[in-house]
Amino acid sequence: MCLGIPGEILEIDGLTARAEFWNVEKEVRLDIVGDEIEVGDYVLNHAGFAIRKIPDDDVEETIELYESLLAGDEDEALEEIGATDATLEFGDRPTAVDSPEGTKTTTIDGIAQRPEAGSRTVREEPTEKPERDADE
């Protein structure tokens, strides 16, 4: 129930969209994705709902990661998108238009390097503090 799966938005009708996950098409809801979504965007789908728009620059990498992680576990990926009667075909995925070859980055560029500037929050308060949810 837990693995979010990246898919490409093919068609949008209000809060419902059709997305393609490898060669499988499924409906996803856009209610809580929190971003403007357009046809051609990639979203992380979790239990039928898009929970995040994958930034254009990260699309290729994200897809590759999932292919490597899911290889051999296709059934589980299918279960995740509710298409157990289909087959996933890794590797023959259309390349994302917005992420040209060359923007691809690896997770780490060297061990000594911190993962991403700004992603550390060790007692260094960010300039602007996001509002917290009332319940937090």
Added chain:
Amino acid sequence: MSEETLQFRNPEQAEQLADRLEALMVEVDGPVNLMHVCGSHEQAIAKFGLRSMLPDGLSLRMGPGCPVCVTNMPEVDEAVAVANQGAIVATYGDMFRVPGTKQSLADARADGADVEIVYSASEAVELAEENPDEEVVFFATGFETTAAPTAAILVDDPPENFWVLSAHKYVPPAMEVVAEMPDTDIDGFLAAGHAATITGYGLFEPFVEEYEIPVVVGGFEPIDVMLGIERLLEYISEDVAGLENAYPRCVTREGNRAALETMWSVFEKTSGEWRGIAEIPGANLALREEYADYDARERFDVEPETGGPDPLTEQCVCGDIMAGKADPDECDLFGEECTPGNPVGACMVSSEGTCKIWHEYGGHPDL
């Protein structure tokens, strides 16, 4: 270890990381217990044999990271009771075979109850629309990533014959409880990337401050996991309780505000028992008063007489496993009386349950 087993796309990086872990462990000079709180992490770790790459003295434990596993037996009993009262119960596939005290939902269906597996909350609503003369109850489980979708369908005006039986759980308070367990003794947490996609990693700031334990939000690819471990060890060696996002392509500091707002407009935190772990204040998500009309607990008799549980389940150590105190092979039933085909405890059911994963991949493979 063969490259094939690891399936890293960049084996050099992996080896560099492994060397770095060795070096850090020398600096730390003592045993280190790390805990991840995510079934998807356990899957990556087991599938790619990562534990066999870890230096001596570095132990990687699975925490209460699978929503199926932490769903308490009485919650399953509630769903079974509703099904046995004639309602259609819709639930995620993972929950189907989780044992309740007397029956799982699968058993109830075998006995004639109507239990349907859905892959999304909206499918449960569709089921209600397609069956206007029936009562449809969505047995809703999972953490933030499924609670937000459940909330979304409730704010979207579902049909009147639709109810939610919420067994949704909220992870951060459970981490606090585990952090306080004296015999668990966790030095660092690898937090779950997907839940943090919704909540944002900023959520862990108070936790890091209060418990002075480093937290790193990590992704799910083997190298992501290794990187998360490396970051944690770095903090531990420096004796700093830091918070870091090692999964920036999915997780931001604030998370998904739209999803959070929807979630908190529908749910409120209540105290609840997590299977085998403890009664945890604020770690269950109950429907707010405004949504009482959709609350299955208001509509159905959810407190069935169940009698005592199956004596076998008393030997199940799921609770200790999720509290990071035991490994599956320490359970006497593991692989014998308890198998994925015939699970005794919840950890053997879900694809994210530690016992199931260990059964599949061998847990501590000696490669």
